[in-house]
Amino acid sequence: MPSDSQPISLNSPAFEFKSGVVTIPALNLLSTDINAITHQLQEKINQAPGFFSNSSLLIDLQALPGQDLNLASLVEAIRDASMFPIGIRGGNQEQQQAANDLMLPVLSAHSSNTHKPRSQEKKISKIAPATDNAQNTTSTRIETTTITQPIRSGQRIYAKGDLVIIAQVSAGAEIMAEGNIHVYGTLRGRVLAGVQGNEDVRIFSSNLQAELVSIAGNYRVSEGILESERNAPVQIYLNKQAIIIQNT
Amino acid sequence: MARIIVVTSGKGGVGKTTTSAAIAIGLAKKGHKTAVIDFDVGLRNLDLILGCERRVVYDFVNVINEEATLNQALIRDKRCNQLFILPASQTRDKEALTQEGVGKILEELSKTFKYIVCDSPAGIERGANLAMYFADDAFVITNPEIASVRDSDRMLGILSSKSRRAENGDEPIKEYLLLSRYDPKRVKLGEMLSVEDVQDILSLHLLGVIPESQSVLNSSNSGTPVILDENSNAGQAYLDIVDRYLGEDKPHRFIDEDKKGLFGRLFRSK
Numbered sequence: 060m061p062s063d064s065q066p067i068s069l070n071s072p073a074f075e076f077k078s079g080v081v082t083i084p085a086l087n088l089l090s091t092d093i094n095a096i097t098h099q100l101q102e103k104i105n106q107a108p109g110f111f112s113n114s115s116l117l118i119d120l121q122a123l124p125g126q127d128l129n130l131a132s133l134v135e136a137i138r139d140a141s142m143f144p145i146g147i148r149g150g151n152q153e154q155q156q157a158a159n160d161l162m163l164p165v166l167s168a169h170s171s172n173t174h175k176p177r178s179q180e181k182k183i184s185k186i187a188p189a190t191d192n193a194q195n196t197t198s199t200r201i202e203t204t205t206i207t208q209p210i211r212s213g214q215r216i217y218a219k220g221d222l223v224i225i226a227q228v229s230a231g232a233e234i235m236a237e238g239n240i241h242v243y244g245t246l247r248g249r250v251l252a253g254v255q256g257n258e259d260v261r262i263f264s265s266n267l268q269a270e271l272v273s274i275a276g277n278y279r280v281s282e283g284i285l286e287s288e289r290n291a292p293v294q295i296y297l298n299k300q301a302i303i304i305q306n307t
Numbered sequence: 308m309a310r311i312i313v314v315t316s317g318k319g320g321v322g323k324t325t326t327s328a329a330i331a332i333g334l335a336k337k338g339h340k341t342a343v344i345d346f347d348v349g350l351r352n353l354d355l356i357l358g359c360e361r362r363v364v365y366d367f368v369n370v371i372n373e374e375a376t377l378n379q380a381l382i383r384d385k386r387c388n389q390l391f392i393l394p395a396s397q398t399r400d401k402e403a404l405t406q407e408g409v410g411k412i413l414e415e416l417s418k419t420f421k422y423i424v425c426d427s428p429a430g431i432e433r434g435a436n437l438a439m440y441f442a443d444d445a446f447v448i449t450n451p452e453i454a455s456v457r458d459s460d461r462m463l464g465i466l467s468s469k470s471r472r473a474e475n476g477d478e479p480i481k482e483y484l485l486l487s488r489y490d491p492k493r494v495k496l497g498e499m500l501s502v503e504d505v506q507d508i509l510s511l512h513l514l515g516v517i518p519e520s521q522s523v524l525n526s527s528n529s530g531t532p533v534i535l536d537e538n539s540n541a542g543q544a545y546l547d548i549v550d551r552y553l554g555e556d557k558p559h560r561f562i563d564e565d566k567k568g569l570f571g572r573l574f575r576s577k
Contacts (some may be wrong), residue, residue, distance in 0.1 A: 208467060208479075209463075209510055210464070211460050211461060211463045211464025211465075211467065212457055212458075212460040212461040212464060213460075213461040213464050213465070214464040214468065226510075227510055229457075229460045229464075229508070229509075230457060230460070230508075231457060231460065231461065232464070245507075247508075
């Protein structure tokens with residue numbers, strides 16, 4: 060969600076405006092009972108005090124259309140729990156007015172149902188496909204495909220998220236994933252991770268004999284795999300567009 | 308309900324028809340009513356191997372086209388009355404086979420037979436696909452050389468994804484590895500892949516190793532399947548394979564040259 064900077068008077072270039080994308084936990088309210096919210100929030104915080112302490116928090120009212128909520132006491136309760144409410148999303152006119160009175164911005168209500176906890180996506184790379192990326196992580200849940208049968212010559216496997224194979228991958232087979240690929244078995248076929256351009260993904264193999272390895276379109280063929288990397292457990296990742304194979 | 312076995316390999320010339328004939332006879336000799344079907348339409352061979360080529364009147368395609376009944380086309384083996392052969396048509400091609408027609412024939416056979424052996428043609432086209440589509444068990448024949456192993460691997464992929472069992476989400480086809488034309492001497496010299504090499508690539512349950520043997524060629528030419536030649540290594544290997552398939556626990560033979568010993572050497576055929 061875009062974080063709007065506070066407008067100040069524009070004189071000399073003492074600063075510049077930049078827009079960025081940050082991930083902030085949202086508190087999806089399902090009840091208006093402040094006591095219940097406070098109680099349950101405290102329970103959550105007790106489970107991981109370090110995680111929540113001084114964390115910013117977005118109050119999401121989209122699941123509570125038109126219900127009566129005392130926003131002021133909610134904000135107070137959240138602050139008492141040592142978290143910083145940074146705005147609300149959704150809610151009716153009264154609630155949005157109440158937010159304005161509390162000097163909390165009202166963020167536009169997105170259609171996406173962001174009830175994911177805290178996304179794993181930490182840093183967003185600067186390159187073009189990154190926007191795709193960010194969209195993927197907010198709008199769809201990352202799925203892991205797990206396969207326990209051998210992948211035979213001529214078979215093709217495509218996974219939208221991560222791909223885990225607990226069997227061998229034969230020569231002449233092709234496995235592809237938009238996310239990471241793990242192969243716990245001999246990997247002899249072609250393996251392509253991050254096929255939608257995600258350069259941060261990795262390939263893990265317990266026995267590398269692949270015909271071709273590729274991450275986000277950068278590839279290395281079997282000939283380019285060193286003897287020391289062959290038949291060995293490795294991880295493969297991308298560093299400045301170069302395929303790095305590292306013995307593990 | 309019959310058990311449908313497909314004998315397949317991908318590559319040609321590895322011994323599919325020899326194996327189909329051998330295991331069909333082996334199963335029939337054990338008292339199980341067995342049918343063996345030649346799916347190699349246009350390149351009919353099974354009848355030659357089984358020595359019934361002179362008794363072919365109607366064939367597989369005739370039955371599919373309803374020009375003959377199944378009983379008219381089935382040939383009863385003269386040596387073993389539990390064995391029936393459904394020969395392929397030599398004048399047609401594989402396009403004459405339809406999934407519906409094949410399914411109907413197999414269903415009808417299933418009513419009275421215990422085992423149905425489908426002798427697949429080489430390749431991964433229509434004939435081979437239809438031979439394996441309805442299978443419950445697959446005997447994958449491989450020679451100890453890299454091209455054959457890779458083709459078998461490809462076939463295994465098709466078995467696990469394009470069969471009726473795969474499409475219906477049933478229990479997958481049971482796959483067995485048969486390594487044929489195996490020569491321990493050449494393996495030792497490094498000219499041939501070893502059993503371990505092949506199993507490493509295919510990771511498949513080994514049902515048996517059939518040694519390279521002169522008697523296979525002799526039997527094929529004379530129309531007497533090699534399994535009936537109990538003095539030959541290959542014949543014994545097939546007998547073991549049938550026993551193992553039927554659940555007997557028999558140690559593997561013919562893998563090592565040395566194991567034969569003096570006794571084996573004395574009685575080794577040709």
